[in-house]
Amino acid sequence: MKSLRFSASPFVFLVIFSLSSAIVLAHANEKFVHCFSSLHPQDSSSVIHTPNISSYSSVLDSTIRNFRFATPTTPKPLVILTPSTVSHIQSTIHCSKQHGLEIRTRSGGHDFEGSSFVSQFPFLLIDMVNLRSIDIDVENKVAWVQSGAILGELYYKLVEEANTLTFPAGLCPTVGIGGYMSGGGYGLLFRKYGLATDNVIDAQLVDAKGRLLDRKSMGEDVFWAIRGGGGGSFGIVVAWKIQLVPLPKIVTLYTVNRILEQNATQVVHQWQSIAHKLPIEFYSGITFAPIKIDGGKKTVVASFHASFLGTTDELLPIMQESFPELGLTREDCTEMSWLQSILYMGLLPNDTLNILLDRSHQNPLLSPSFKSKSDYVTEPMPESAFEGVWERLLEEEADAATISFIAYGGIMDQIPSTATPYPHRGGILYKIVYSVGWAAEDNARSQWYVNWTRRLYSYMAPFVSKSPRRAYINYRDVDIxxxxxxxxxxxxxxxxxxxxxxxxxxxxxxxxxxxxxxxxxxxxxxxxxxxxxxxxxx
Known part of the structure; x- marks a missing residue:
């Protein structure tokens, strides 16, 4: 009698494998929850969020800033934890190591590649939202800021308690302190005071052994590494002690728009050789974007913008001598307070400071879904090179694309490249940020848009830094x-x-x-x- 032989389709094997994996993951989930709960029986229910409870989705989605990583197929954490004490973090590390789970740590959710809240392996997400205290010492001009705080909360607190001091940080109020500090952090004052991480003087780190370390106990090498070496490599930084700087009394802003038909290419070319030499009171940049003009014709607009620590009367003579090609006039300039300048340049409503506390606010400078890349320029690009840039900005995929130039120079030329892990200091003329966006509902075509950035990036290779071609860790790009x-x-x-x-x-x-x-x-x-x-x- 012949033996009976059965064959199964690949689909059957896939179903069996998927069910088996789901069972294993559910078991790991249960074991972790049991481990953590045994260590924190009183408050585990307020810290742990599993997929079967309503808070899970709301916490997960609360700070996803790039909806490219909010699709049904995006890997999700087995458990989300919202610790409110250091001991919660220590226990999470202990229990995840016991049961073979990875950890992702999120403070603001602006990670450009989702690495702070996505993993291809079974993982837990530590969301630092409940660790966001800010303690300011006005007399000594320092502050302790926990990693879960956002920049807006820091600015707001400084206005409340130290209206003569500020911190050299960025424009987007919902960026989390943890990730921002870990990668360097530049902002409107970086040419005068350096990066945010250049102004960190102490920190509290929980390492893989669960130890809570400060600058003295972690040692100078580890302290050096966490200030610009990127998040998620050395441990979990719970808090940062920062040096505050004098609050600018008055800021003058200007924006001058030029389209290609208004000699924009020539003015951009001239800007390259001037902007990094401007006084340290300047933050200078250009943003390029495709627009439609009369008759529906597409062209490119170059928006020249700057923030100057001083008055219009002080600004105009400098610009007329250094950059007369721009044709800046008094009518182009607006004087305001330092905080108003943050709101203005971040395209935020300036009628109330409460917008700084809105953690759910979506940055109008970023599309719902986007892909970004970065470059550094050490020699001026030839004028002819810009023609290829304009061609690519006029392509269909680039309807919601921007390219930004940010001038360097100032104190950045004086800080050694080894002072922190962030090395892009002396010799940099400007940074470039390429970004293309699309609506979340168009995520099915995301590769179409991503490929556009790759083509532009490839085109730019001859004109940017070489050996190596540099990139900015806080604009994470897995393509490289x-x-x-x-x-x-x-x-x-x-x-x-x-x-x-x-x-x-x-x-x-x-x-x-x-x-x-x-x-x-x-x-x-x-x-x-x-x-x-x-x-x-x-």
């Missing part, structure tokens, strides 16, 4: 390289992307990583790798 999915990435493999972000500082970052987290517990697509023992020199 990713770690191996199994978490076994070598230094050589990671250096493909790491040297572009950190240049010569990448080697020291890997040494610090190996020292503070030798088992590579804190990892993601572009986390700093560990080194074999023979490579350790610290």
């Amino acid at each position: 390289g990713m770690n191996d999915e199994n978490g076994k990435t070598s230094y050589e493999e990671a250096s493909v992307w790491g040297i572009k972000y950190f240049m010569g500082n990448f080697d020291k970052l890997a040494q610090v990583k190996t020292m503070i987290d030798p088992e590579n517990f804190f990892r993601h697509e572009q986390s700093i790798p560990t080194l074999p023992p023979s490579n350790m020199e610290l």
Whole structure:
């Protein structure tokens, strides 16, 4: 008698595999929850959010700023935790290590590639929303700010308690302090006071062993690494001690728009050689975007904008001498307070400061879904090179695209490239940010838009920094390289992307990583790798 033989379709195997995986994940979920709850029996219900309770979706979606990572197929965390004490973080690390789960940590949700709240492996999300206290010491001009605070909350608190002081940070009020500080953080005052992370003087870090460390106990090497080495590699920074700076008494802003038909190309070309030489009181930039003019014809507008720490009477003579090609007039200038300038340049309503406290506010400068990339320029681009840029901005995919130039120079030329992991200091004329956006409902065509940025990026290669082609870690871009999915990435493999972000500082970052987290517990697509023992020199 012949034996009976059965064959199953690939679909059946897929269903069986999916069910098996779901059971394993559910078991890991249950074991983690049990572990955490046993350590915090009184308050675990307010900290833990699992997919079967209503708070899970609201917490997960609350700070997703790029809806490219809010699709039905985007991997979701098994558990979301909203810790309110350091012990909650320590217990999360302990229980996740026990049960083989990865951790992602989110403060504001602006991670350009979703690395702070997405993983291809079973993971937990620590959302720092309940760790956002801000304590200001006006007399000593310092403040302790927890990582879950957003920039808007910091600005608001400074107005309330220290109206003669501010902090050199950015324009978008919903950016979380944790991620912003971890990657460097530039803003309107960076040419005068440096990056946000240049003004950090202490920090509190929970490491992979669950220890709470300050600057003294973590050591200068780790303290150096967390100030610009990117989030998610060395531990979880709970709070930052920052140095406050004098509040500017008055700020003058201007915006001058030129389309291609108004000699924009020539003026842009001239700006390249001037902007980085302007006094440190200037923040100067250009934003390019496609627009339609009379008759529906498409063209490109170049918006020249600047923030100047001073009056119009002080600004105009400088511009007339340094950059007469712009044709700046008194009518183009507006004087306002420092905080009004933050609201104005961030395209925020300036009739109330309460907008700074709105954590759900969607940045009008960003489309619901977007892809961004960055570059640094060390020599002026030839005038002819801009023609290719304009051609690409007039393509259909670029209807919601922008390209931004941000002038460097000032104190950035004086701070050594090794002062923090952020190396892009002296010799930089300006930074470029490319961004293309689309409506969330158009996510099915996301690759169409992403490919546009890649074509533009490829075109720009001859005109930007080389060996390496530099990039900004806070504008994370996985196109330039990713770690191996199994978490076994070598230094050589990671250096493909790491040297572009950190240049010569990448080697020291890997040494610090190996020292503070030798088992590579804190990892993601572009986390700093560990080194074999023979490579350790610290």
